Amino acid sequence: MEVLNTYQRQKIDETNDEDFYSNPKFVYHLDANFRNYLSFIYKKEIKENSSIVDLMSSWDSYLPSGKKYKKVIGHGLNKDELEKNKILNSFWIQNFNINQDIPLDNCSFDYCLMVAAWQYLQYPETLTKEIARILNDEGKFLVSFSNRAFWHKAPNIWTTSTEEERLKYVRKVLISNGFKEPKIIKKFNDETFNFLPFFKNDPFYCLIASKE
Secondary structure, eight states: OOOOOHHHHOBSOOSOHHHHTSSOOOSOSSOHHHHHHHHHHHHHHSOTTEEEEEETOOSOOOOOTTSOEEEEEEEESOHHHHHHOTTOSEEEEOOTTTOOOOOSOTTOEEEEEEESOGGGOSOHHHHHHHHHHHEEEEEEEEEEEOSOOOGGGSBHHHHTSOHHHHHHHHHHHHHHTTBOOOEEEEESSOGGGOSSTTSOOOOEEEEEEEBO
């Protein structure tokens, strides 16, 4: 089911996203506290010997090294970044704002991950249906993000919303397109993972949704 209107899908920079991501960005877009807490969530939520697809990935998937995985398939827009991501068994390149068809089999994965990426989707409804299709019956979709973005590449729905409105927006797309009510995790200035307590941490948001 469609959630966004035409205006909400538009963004300041409508040039091809592949051009923007043509040069590799070997930097962390999220602070250490966010990254460590995300790995902690993955450690709790992801079972051993699972099959995982990491959508809109980069040179790090934040998966805990202590677990064994059946396979981890990556997707993104920059070949150099994905080649450096050593946890990936394989990867493919695709612009989801042009084509939302995922080239993977029905019910073939246990988990789908999306980190700091939802904010760039112009057609999240169609993509969410595809994610539901490739997950098995017990599969889960974990969407995580903070308050950072390349703002000129983010659609209006993201740039004009508050952080709480963004959570509600992602939730609405999920439950309208093949997923149950998600578990929502929010963390702010968690001292457990705060290595630089004199700095304000990136806020942590994560939605964990199971298939209907």
